[in-house]
Amino acid sequence: MGSDYGKSDPRPKKTVEFSQVENVYQIRYDHLNSAGRLFGGQLVAWIDEVAGAVALRHTGLNVTTASIDNLTFKRGAYLHDRLVLLGRMTYVGRSSCEVRVDSFIEDKEGFRRAINRAFLTFVAVDGNGRPTMIPYGLEISGISEQARWDGALLRRLNRSSRKDMGF
Ligand SMILES: CC(C)(COP(=O)(O)OP(=O)(O)OC[C@H]1O[C@@H](n2cnc3c(N)ncnc32)[C@H](O)[C@@H]1OP(=O)(O)O)[C@@H](O)C(=O)NCCC(=O)NCCS
Structure with missing residues (x-):
């Protein structure tokens, strides 16, 4: 199970900060759908691109997207908005x-x-x-990173039961 790769992970570790990626995108006409909002598929492509860069930096290996979870569109984005992906x-x-x-919309003042x-x-x-084995574990520091790790273990468990249900 995934919990085997916590504090007792024998691999050398990289920090969360090491692989963190922040990209800024300016929304243009060709990113919009017919309703004048950012096309959802475009946002997914950018999300996959940013996440892939994080995974590449951490692993130093070729990586492939296995799944995308919990893609919730809370608000739309519009022409000339500045989109920040972290x-x-x-x-x-x-x-x-x-x-x-x-994903955030950032105003002129940040x-x-x-x-x-x-x-x-x-x-x-x-x-x-x-x-193939990832050569580096993840160094967890602070309660936020620990909470994200714990959440990831739960999502991993959920994914495995969803697989049993045929998703
Ligand atoms: C992702 C892929 C390499 C997994 O291969 P697999 O033989 O099913 O993998 P395994 O069952 O041996 O599992 C290997 C690891 O992947 C994880 N995994 C496999 N399928 C997964 C899924 N759908 N979601 C999340 N994790 C997954 C397993 O939990 C395991 O993790 P661990 O090593 O950290 O414990 C394979 O399914 C694949 O090539 N998929 C297509 C990927 C692709 O083309 N992506 C681009 C989409 S456009």
């Missing part, structure tokens, strides 16, 4: 890892309004596309 590693297992991506939160699982793969 990706952080929450959990590292044997060959898989989970990245949380928070104040942020959350519009989306997503959790993505990546699997490190070898040259044949098969899962």
Whole structure:
């Protein structure tokens, strides 16, 4: 189970900060749907891109997206909005890892309004596309990082029961 990869993880560790990625996107006409809002598929592509960069930095290996969880669109985004995506590693297992991506609209003064939160699982793969061991564990410091790790373990458990249900 994933909990085997907590404090007793024998691998060398990287911090959450090491792989953190923050990207800024300016919303243009070609990002909009017919209702004049940001096209959801475009946001998902950016989320996947940011999360993939986090997973790559942490693992140093080729990674593939295995699943995207809990993609909740809280608010829309519109033309000329400045979108900030922040990706952080929450959990590292044997060959898989989970990245949380928070999406915000940022105003001119830097104040942020959350519009989306997503959790993505990546699997490190070898040259044949098969899962392979991630060489680094995750160093957890502080209660926020611990809470994110604990949440990731719960999501991992949920994913495994959803798999049993045929999702
Ligand atoms: C992801 C993939 C490599 C997993 O291969 P697999 O043989 O099913 O993997 P295993 O059952 O051996 O599990 C390996 C790890 O992946 C995790 N995993 C597998 N499927 C998963 C899923 N759907 N969601 C989350 N984690 C998953 C397992 O929990 C395990 O984690 P651990 O090593 O940290 O304990 C394979 O399913 C694949 O290639 N999928 C297509 C990926 C892809 O093309 N993505 C781009 C989409 S456009």
